[in-house]
Amino acid sequence: MDATAFEDKTTAPLSAPMHAARRHDSAHKHVAGSADYIDDMPEPAGTLHAALGMTDRAHAQILSMDFTDVEKAPGVVCVLTARDMPHSNDISPSHLDDEPVLADGLVQFHGQPAFAVIAETREQARRAARLAKIVYRDLPHVIDPADAIEQSAPLVTKPLTLKRGEAEAALDQSPRTLKGRMRIGGQEHFYLESHIAFAIPGEDDDVTVWSSTQHPSEVQHMVSHVLGVPSHAVTVQVRRMGGGFGGKETQGNQFAALAAVAAKKLNRPVKFRPDRDEDMTATGKRHDFVVDYEVGFDADGHILAVKANYAARCGFSSDLSGPVTDRALFHADNAYFYPHVLLTSQPLKTNTVSNTAYRGFGGPQGMVGGERMIEEVAYALGLDPLEVRKRNFYGEPGSGRDLTPYHQEVEDNIIARLVDELERDADYQARRKAILAFNETSRVIRKGIALTPVKFGISFTMTAFNQAGALVHVYQDGSIHLNHGGTEMGQGLYTKVAQVIADCFQVDLERVKITATTTGKVPNTSATAASSGSDLNGMAAFNAARQIKERLIAFAAERWQTTPDAIRFVPNHVEIGTERIPFPELVKLAYFARVHLSAAGFYKTPKIHWNRETGRGMPFYYFAYGASCSEVSIDTLTGEYMVDRVDVLHDVGRSLNPAIDIGQVEGAFVQGMGWLTTEELWWDDKGRLRTHAPSTYKIPLASDRPKIFNVKLADWSENRQPTIGRSKAVGEPPFMLPISVLEALSMAVASVDGYRQCPKLDAPATPERVLMAVERLKRG
Amino acid sequence: MTDESRAIRFILNDRTVTLDDVGPTTTLLDYLRLSRRLTGTKEGCAEGDCGACTVLVGRLAGDELVYEGVNACIRFVGSLHATHVVTVEHLAAKDGALHPVQQALVDYHGSQCGFCTPGFVMSLYGLWLSKDRPGRADIEKALQGNLCRCTGYEPIVRAAEAVGAARPDAVFDPILSMRDRVRTELKTIKTGETIVIGEGQRLVVPGSVAALAEVLENHPQATIVAGSTDVGLWVTKQMRQLSPVVFINGLDALQEITETPDGLTLGAGVTYSAAYPTLARLYPAFGRLIDRIGGDQVRNMGTIGGNVANGSPIGDTPPALIALGARLTLRSAKGTRVLPLEEFFIQYGRQDRQPGEFVESLFIPAAKPEDHFAVYKISKRRDEDISALCGAFHLTLDAQGKVATLRIAFGGMAGTPKRAAQAEAAMIGRTWNEETVALGQAALAGDYQPLTDWRASAAYRSLTAANLLTRFLLETTGQAAELTRFTGAA
Structure with missing residues (x-):
């Protein structure tokens, strides 16, 4: 498509509905019970x-x-x-x-x-x-990933190595080093519709x-x-x-x-x-990981070298385990610059259901491992982990601290500003001081607070998947039929793309009919995944709408004997010089003049490339950023806990729809929190998954969400890349914000030993894991 | 049986339904979706845990018409005689205008994928009907039985707050508008006749307790269903074919709550929700426990009698009841017998209930104001989870501060809910302090050898059980240190 044409559009002040908070297109049907899911469709005889x-x-x-x-x-x-x-x-x-x-x-x-x-x-x-x-x-049979490592189980697919600098040598030369292992549990999707x-x-x-x-x-x-x-x-x-x-x-x-x-x-x-139990038994989940890490650092907490192996329970087949474990490595750095780094993946074959894609696609596990390393360094030096984080953030382009382990430059870094703003808005320092004082005198209840960043790479790492198609028809009455390759799973993609179309034609959103995704209208589509739905389909649909709009402009210019720049689309009307006619009227005239009012649109993400063999390239078009601050209380007699307060500042670029984006951030946070806290997959010695229904597998409830939950979008952020409306992807990045919950729990545990040891709290941090960590630290 | 009917009757939204050919374990959800094509009510789990199938069921309680949210997935149609079933399709006005509860969810962006939404609508509608200006604690409690995977709940709670705070005066409400008609009709339907459907009496709705005893005498192997929060899963998950099934939830005589100076008698058909106000007033810790059993939908269906009768090793209420010294009355056509509750649980899966017997009532002796009673439920997730373990403690001290009486019972620590006889013995007669508690903790190892399973490891169960004794000591000595989400919660 013509990128410059799009540029003009986005730099001009835009009227609603693009960038406006609009309700989900099916909201009315959802609450009325009239939104049809497949099981609700009438069955043919x-x-x-x-x-x-x-x-x-x-x-x-x-x-x-x-x-x-x-x-x-x-x-x-x-x-x-x-x-x-x-x-x-x-x-x-x-x-x-x-x-x-x-x-x-x-x-x-x-x-x-x-x-x-x-x-x-x-x-x-x-x-x-x-x-x-x-x-x-x-x-x-082999069920447990640690056993699989022990037994050198076969791999389901080829592993990946990311290497920059000389990690081994740098570790040898580091003033301080530490080693550790972290276990990170998997997660059942628990979509409500099986x-x-x-x-x-x-x-x-x-x-x-x-x-x-x-x-x-x-x-x-x-x-x-x-x-x-x-x-x-x-x-x-x-x-x-x-x-x-x-x-x-x-x-x-x-x-x-x-x-x-x-x-x-x-x-x-x-x-x-399938029944819920069958669905949970027979379909894949988030990969569990065992991360073995080694970090070299100096007395100020600057990380000098990182070496880590990310082993994953992949299940019996490869499915998407290759790209999932790749993405874990891509996010082992999170927002931090590692001067020397060596990362390896180990996609282990196990006798369990084949694990698959799950929001974040390995990235969360990579990031949790990376944050554990930061935490370890902080406890080893007696520093606030936030201080260690700040000292290791990626620098500005050209700072010499902007290269990822996969040799992509971080060009759009805003993490320092986000974290500073959140630290101030959440009153982090004063609250941390108060918590340290509280813990000194409280016998049973202990508190913790943590502020953690997120940097998440956007694009399918399989370059070919970064393409999308759309089909737009304008009918004679001016109504618009929209179809694209993206699917609607609740994330509001249909609404956002409809906003793009309505904005392009400057018509009311109601004029745009969103139609079911079908392979018969738009072929060869990619999965609606990798948070890419609106980036790809929004652009493809815009491309289609723009073609029709250009034909309408050409038609109007000819009919009114004027130049295209004299024609303007204004709300529900078209202005041609001094004349102003309703949009449907122009459409009708165009039809009788035999103007083609249908177009197929296409988009492919520019710039990106990736060579898995060399471990080098630019797999991500851009990064999305965020930060969160969580405060928790734990009961040191039982390990029970509560999340008292969470503050989030998240970057979605220029939001296409702030209501939907905030919903994505809140929802991702609670879902990620569930992954790191109460959601535990448990297999027995026969290899049976015993947590296969909501009676045994516990996703968060309303009463588990943070008691105080402040979510803000970084409204000053704009995507530096010319994405649709300069927005950024939102599906996955906020999923990793609740790492601050895990670390706040960890701090509360650490208090029982005067913060002298890193509690090494594995995920999910169930009440049992919290209590056992308390006991471990008490024993010294 | 003299007066017999061959059909059950209930009101579904605005129509009366008469069913003379319904299976004993046909669920309300299947009936709605498959027979009536009312597909707004969804199946998310078929075990009463996700709430996507929530509907309201109205019933007569005396002269009052009470509407409660229930899980249609584990509610059998046979239990609906003389009720008013309200589904999500009934909420909007005839012109399509949304009910304020629905509108609030739209306005606050409370739906994303929308699959759980009808269930949330119904739970919030139930709250809207029953409580003016609910606070966050009320809202969270009303939503304990509803799972949402998309929104993180925040917008749903905001919608509930908003619609509860500003109730429009002149709202068309589908239930309030037909209240009188429904009350009259249900009274007409509820004749006290026994209903029998199917060959070999597959489905029986006894009209009286005497009729129930008679049915069980003739069919000692019949499955008694009160709330079906357990039996429902035998059907939906284990696909057991049950017949005959006897529905007792409509027997008013089993739903009596009687308070005397000696204690409290709960009929076997008293639901958790119905028992809650009385139990919470007499034993506040018991009230807090009930708040954490299932969600509202389960508490509205499940009965304490059923909870006891099914003999789960976890047993939500039995540890508390045993610690309070509850006694059980079993009845059959031959008469009644009474036994201490702890003697009812023989071993895993086996209770002291003879063929033809049914649980008639529970008696809880009155506690003295100076008694200390606490019950602590430990679970992976705070609400709507099954206990990893649950400990109940009932202590009286003498004038010297020594342990006069002490009853401790745990669920989740053995094959049945069980008293900690050795721990009790180790502490009785000693000064109530940390040293004594340490003796009790050591003795607990002799009382229980718990198992490791998906809810907790044996080590965690043992350690926590011992720590709960410490918590109890702290609580009874004015150093309470339990996490609470809302102080003074509803």
Whole structure:
């Protein structure tokens, strides 16, 4: 697209609705109960229902499967196994051919589906699925990532090394060094709407699949691959998801493929909605990590060298573990300059469900590890960790302290200003002093406070994914149909992109109809992931709208015999010289003059490049920044705690919609806080995940959110890159803000020993981990 | 059984429904979504933990019409006789204008993905009906049974505050506007007849306690369902096929709360919510415990009698009840028998309930004003979580400050809720101080050998149990140091 044309637009004062706080486009339907999710759609006559047949071994050969009782059960129409996949039984998104739709002879994690039952009702399918008799031969299993390291377990994909300078030598020469290990737990997405796919067969090879997916194009490609039909035969649609958070980037493939196979085989619509427990057992989660680190530093807390290995529990297959563990390394520096650095990843194969994308995509784990190193240095020197942070921030471009471990320059650094502002606004120093005094006299309750920064790189590290398409139609009545490759999972993407279009044409938002994402309108799209939704789709849609607008301008200039610069789009009207006509009127005239009122838009992120072999490049178009300050109280008798107050200052560039962006920041904070506090995944010795439903897996409640919760956007920030409206991505970066909660808990624990030791509080910091850390420190 | 009916009747939004062919374990959620195509009510977990399926159920309590939020996913249709079920579709006016509660959620950006939203609407609507100007503590309590993964709750709480603070005078309210009609109709429906549906009496709604005893005599293996907060999961998660199922939630006689100078009697059908005001007044610590059992939806359905009868090793209320010396009355067609509650729990999964017997009531002896009673629930998440352990302490001191009587009971520390006999013995007769508590703590190791599971490790359970004795000592000596989110919380 013409970047200069866009430049003109963004530097001019913009009228609403772009940059205005607008409600979510579906808000009214949400509260009325009339927003349709896939399970709410009317079912065509003859609709069948599917259920997963799950195995109960962590690692075993399947010797036999007997479906006699399953097939005799009421309502059962058929049973599908790996052999029934018409073309391929593989849905590996990394194309490593390591992810079967259904286990074929080998069970690699407890619960792995080995068959699917299709029945007249969902209840009949679920009941029947429990009646199979499977005979196994057990094989040894590895569940825990620390065990996997110990046993040098195989890797699911090639590891990454990031290297700058000579870390080993610099460690040897550092005045002080320390070593440590941190364990960081995984996380269940817990989207409120579990996975669902609804396949409706068509003529020839055709099938339409409604899928709750962040990546319709991939579902399309996987379904066509499994069926052995061209991609053009498969149409995938999604209007909205009941939450995604990365959990619906690749994990919907299985349900969509099975529903489509059954639908084509039986020539009847097939709906596949797993139960919550099945969803949590059979679909991937955030990766757990074990970080082994070594830091060299001086007496003032300046970090001189960092060497760290990031090992991850990837599960049985590669899925997205390669890029996830890469992104962990990309964020091990967070906002800090490491003069010498050596980072390695270790994507471990384990007999657990294959871990996958989750908001932050490895970045949070990388960052938590990096912040642990800062904390260790601070405790080793008896300094306030905030002081150590400030001393290690990246410098201005040209300072010699602006190069990341992957050799990208940090050109847009605003972290020092953000942190200073937050430190002042949150009254950090005075509150810290008061807390230190409180802890001196309080026997049972102890408090902690921490202020931590976030710097998060924006772009898919797989360069090809940084492209997007859109389709805009203007109808004769002036109403506008908007479609793009992005998906709506609650984050407000549809609203933001509609604002872009409405702004471009200067029409009311209501004139723009947001339509369900479908592979039939915009092809070859990327996942709505990596926080890139509005950056990519906003630009693609703008590009489409701009083409139509330019045609309208050309038409008007010709008809009114004037020059294009005499034509201005003003709210709901177009001014041509001194004449002013309503937008729909111009559209109608244009139609009769045979002006093409539809356009496909396209965008690709400029500048970025990345060479994984050399570990060098510019994987990120820009960085998003933020900082948070958290205060907590803990009970040193039980380990229970409360988050008393949180202050956040976050950078979204020039916000496309401050209401939506603040919602993203608040929501990400609480979700990230859950990851670091109460959300614990627990496997038993048989490799069974025992926390597979909300009764056992505890995401935050309203009463867990910070008691005082002040969230501010850095309204002075503008993206230095010409992104849509100079905004910045917002989905993932704020997820890492609650690292300050973990560290505030850590400070409260440290108080029992006069802050002499770093508590090394692992995540999630459940009440149990807090109490055990208190006990450890008391023992000295 | 003399008077028998073959159908259950209830009001669904604005229509009366008569069902003569409903399964004993058909859930309200499936009925709404599959049979009525009322798809605003969502399934998020099918175990009563996420609240996406929240609907209001109105019932007659005496002459009063009471509306409570419940989890439709684990509520059986058979339990709805003579009630008014209100779903999210009923809230907006006929012209589509949103109810103020809905409008506030829109105005404050309280929905993102929107899937949990209908449940939040219903919980907040329930709060709106029952409480003027709710504070943050009230709002958080009303939302304990609703999970949202997108918003971080802040905008939802702000919406609730705003709509509670400025209640418009002339709002069309779908429930208030039809209150009289509903009350009259429910009275007509609630005849006291026993309802039997299906061959072999698959579904029974007894019209009286005597009818219940008779049903159980004929069908000793029948499943008794009061709140279905436990049995609901047998069906949705374990896919158990239950028949016959006997619904007792409509039996007014089991819902009596009787206070005498000797103590308090709770009928087996008294829900947590119904018991709360009395228990919180008599034993404030018990009230605070109830605040942390499930969410409002579960407390509105679940009964203390059911909690005892199902014999969970965690047992939300049994540790507190045992520490208070509660006695259980079991009834059958042959008569009644009374036993101390701790004797009811024999071992994991086994209770002293004979075929044909049902829990009729619980009696809690009156505590003296000088008694010290505390109950501490420890869980991974503060609210709406199952205890990792729960300790209850009931202490009386003599004039010299020595331990006169002491009853300690823990849940989560053994296969059943269990008294700490050795710890009690180690401390009785000694001066109530740190030395004595240290003796009790040492003795606890003999009382309990807890397990490691997903809620906590054995080591954490043992350590915390001992530390709770310290907390109790501090509390009884004026050094209370428990974390509280809101001081003087509702």
